[in-house]
Amino acid sequence: MGKRTGLVVVASSCLVVIGAGCSNESAPAEDDIAQISSALTAPIQNGFEDGTLQGWIPRGGTVVLTNTTEAAFAGTRSLKTTGRTAGFNGPSLTLTGQLVKGATHQVGVSVRLVAGEAPTTIRVTMQRTLAGGAQAFDTIAQNTNVTDGGWVTLNGTYSFATDVTGLLLYVEATGATTSYYIDAFSIAETAPAPLASDFEDGTQQGWIPRGGVTLTNTTEQAFAGTRSLKTTGRTAGFMGPSLPLTGQLAKGATYGVTVSGRLVTGEVATTLRVTMQRTLPGGAQAFDTVAQNTNVTDAAWVTMTGLYTFTTDVTGLLLYVEATSATASYYIDSFSIVQLAPPAGPPANTLGASSSFESGAAEGWFSRTSVEVVTNTTADAHSGTRSLLTTNRTATFRGPAFDVSNVMFNGSRYRVELWAKLAPGETSTQLRVSLERRLGSFSTTFHTVVNNTTVTSSDWVMMAATFDQTLANSQLTLYVESASGAQSFYIDDFKITFLPPAVAETNIPSVYQTLADQFPVGTAVRAGDLTGESAVLLTKHFNSMTSENDMKWDALQPSAGNFTFAAADAQVAFAKANAMQVRGHTLVWHAQTPAWVFNDAGGNPMTPTPENRALLIQRMQNHIRGVMMHFGNDVTTWDVVNEAIDQSQADGFRRSPWFTIIGPDFIDIAFQTARAVSPTAKLYYNDFSTTDTTKLAFIAALVSGMKSRGVPIDGVGHQMHNNVDFPSGAAVTNAINTIDALGVENSITELDVSIYSGSFNTSVPDYTNIPADRFLLQGYRYLTFFQAFKQLQGKIKSVTFWGKADNQTWLTSAGRVDGPLLFDVSFKKKLAYWGVVDPLQLPGADLSTTMSAAPMTVPAGQAVAYTITVTNNVDTDTASFTPKDDDLPAANVALSTAVPAHTVFQSLTVPAGWTCNQPAVGGSGPVQCTNPSLPAGASATFRSRTRRR
Ligand code: XIL
Secondary structure, three states, rough: OOOOOEEEEOOOOOOOOOOOOOOOOOOOOOOOOOOOOOOOOOEEEEEOOOOOOOEEEEEEEEEEEEEOOOOOOOOOOEEEOOOOOOOOOEEEEOOOOOOOOEEEEEEEEEEEEOOOOOOOOOOOOOOOOEEOOEEEEEEEEEEEEEOOOOOOEEEEEEEEOOOOOEEEEEEEEEOOOOHHHHHEEEEEEEEEEOOOEOOOOOOOOEEEEEOOOEEEEEEEOOOOOOOEEEEEEEOOOEEEEEOOOOOOOOOOOOOEEEEEEEEEOOOOOEEEEEEEEOOOOOOOOOEEEEEEEEOOOOOEEEEEEEEEEOOOOOOOEEEEEEEEOOOOOOEEEEEEEEEEEEOOOOEEEEEEEEOOOOOOOOOOOEEOOOEEEEEEOOOOOOOOEEEEEEEEEOOOOOEEEEEOOOOOOOEEEEEEEEEEEEEOOOOOEEEEEEEEEEEEOOOOEEEEEEEEEEEOOOOOEEEEEEEEOOOOOOOOEEEEEOOOOOOOEEEEEEEEEEOOOOOOOOOOOOHHHHOOOOOOOOEEEHHHHHHHHHHHHHHHHEEEEEEOOOOOHHHHOOOOOOOOOOOOOOOOHHHHHOEEEEEEEEEOOOOOHHHHHHHHOOOEEOOOHHHHHHHHHHHHHHHHHHHHHHHHHHHEEEEEOOOOOOOOOOOOOOOOOOHHHHOHHHHHHHHHHHHHHOOEHHHHHHHEOOOOOHHHHHHHHHHHHHHHHOOOOOOEEOOOOEEEEEEEHHHHHHOOOOOOOOOOOEEEEEEEOOEEOOOOOOOOOOHHHHHHHHHHHHHHHHHHHHHHHHHOOOOOEEEEEEEEEEOOOOOOEOEEEEOOOOEOOOOOOOOHHHHHHHHHHHOOOOOEEEEEEEOOOOOOEEEEEEEEEEEEEEOOOOOOOOOOOOOOOOOEEEEEOOOOOOOEEEEEEEOOOEOOOOOOOOOEEEEEEEEEEEEEOOEEEEEEEEEEE
């Protein structure tokens, strides 16, 4: 590094495109045609990028198919169809032997007319050849308007119920001679064929007795057809007809179960219940209620339906129909179990969707409820000349809709973006983007994608969000609705982009290993963090963990005396298996504590009486004992009391129910109780804003008071929910030193650095729109903290981040995303990571300047030449990382100097890329130069001449 001079070199707001948070709009890679086996085990995707026809053949003797670069929906190629002479002519794909009867398939294809063709309608059809040779034609995607101005995506689901000898899918057009392109074709099986029992063949169709009952195929009653299954000889509620399903249902898939039941004549009305007996790997059994009817009689059939999904590994599945009555005899009929949605998994296609409306068509959008009217219009446009106008809405939920069943797949992440504007004269309202999710006919639910956003008739407003909810579905429709009113509005430039799954980088330094000589590095964990890429990120960078929510009171003792440890136990087991420490958080807190804790014996909220004080102390002690004894030595540090100080109170105590019912000594009692359970556990008091000197003084007084009373306390946890501007390193140092001076430990327990601060508080609705300079400031703020921690060597026992990656942070809420952690939503390192691990990697962190002057002594009136060199030094680390961002350009570099005293300015040579302000010849004053970006390794040399007065 060069010698530092008196010049000031600063790097400020980052203009550099950094890995974190920068959108990647490049087109997804296309798969080649999938391997074909007897059933469609993997989706077929045709993007035509390999230059071949990918198995497509002409339908109609004159039809010519060509792989072309003239137009493409994605990538650079598509399939062109010319030479058509009849509507049914077109490109076709043989699917014989690849689709299973009864299974459900999702089909999607993008189409566009060849330039100069008149608009027409295009549809997707299946030609099904039956055993005798007869042919049937099934419409998969309805006639849809298509022009030569833009791509339109046709979607549909397909299943067939007959035996077939041939299946040919083709894309046809109403215009007999129209030529068109197709691209981005996909077909995927979304559900296997249903399992069903109708008992019409006279057998029991696989049903077996559960308990010593008798099953008979009978013609006495039937819900459909002439036969049903009769169960007699029952002697206990759980007995009944049962169907072994082991190996036939998939973990994580969603099923719809239907069965009809009726009591045998003379039986008294009772409840019939469909139950799944699930055998777990160790042999333990779980019972899930699938469906029931509480009033089944001998007079009529009732049909029971329910949804079923299981998420554990299983060694056995047995579905049965039981009754509340121990002895009732009954019939069952018309049983079926259909898969409504597959387990979350790799998406059938990753093409996303878009509509610019420049084609003049609705481009896949339609009227959601058929009352509202959607029109392609030139009245207004966000870009180009056209948009989609929705009028006659009459209710908030009526709006333009788009079928995303074959676009947004369960368990994948998408960015959804569109622009909206109200029609002229409409009063301002809030619009939002929603999803209607269907699971067959079994269930319909509604989900918000883009939160309520204020939209007016004067400006186009972007509505955008990242959607990553797991939504099992059989049909998914995206739509735009209003929070209130039925205003007409335009939408434009709609785009759904598939975001590839997060993959943790492994060829970068581990955070905890880098800091191994200072303290263990922890993170908050949630249930889902223990598997997949989250677990890779977790074990690579952290050697301590705190359960983010699963050791709080509401998780561990939701009702009196009923302890539920499963989620926390799984995390502790994971920590042990990976040699990580566990911090216990938290035993006594006012939040996330169930209401029953603070209710009196009569179930009403406690008032401060001696009885209630005694009852609440007893509950607190029971809880501390129950929890600490359960975890034993697996959890050696506990946040015993959380957030009990409120510096706005004269006495400094938060007015929580603990304080108001028990009094300030609830804290002493909690710590004494904890010590009685464990003589060795580290017992902490934990709180936020510990750098606030008023609050810090109250905490210090609490700790010294406890010590003087002989109450056991081992440490203070500093949550450190901070932001890019706050607090200062000095404030952190003061907080740690203040506590250390009391003779107890310090730990940083919940560190995060919000992108929002006093100077920037406008909510950012989508992660990709967080300004890059927030992440640069964040990198420098983390650097400030970790420099302070380093200087406080020995006084800090552990540092825990409140999460790992920005996909999961408590600071993000609907409409306001935050990104306070070391890794981004795709698990890639951020500048924040460099701020902690290797701060010289931060843009502008490694600038140096040199200055020399000649001659060294100058008589009056003579000239002196100065040479100033600014360098962005190259990393001297030997390690290189992928992507290689360990040498970042410095952005907005500024060089400030002045014409030296006793001299006047003569000239300045300015290196390329720099802009300077300098005095006039013969004048004096500041010389200021700036450069928007100085690459790593680059030097800039300035030569200046001045003359001695
Ligand atoms: C937060 C969790 O991160 C959230 O998931 C939950 O909804 C609320 O609690 N101080 C604490 C932590 O001590 O327990 C809080 O955790 C964040 C503030």
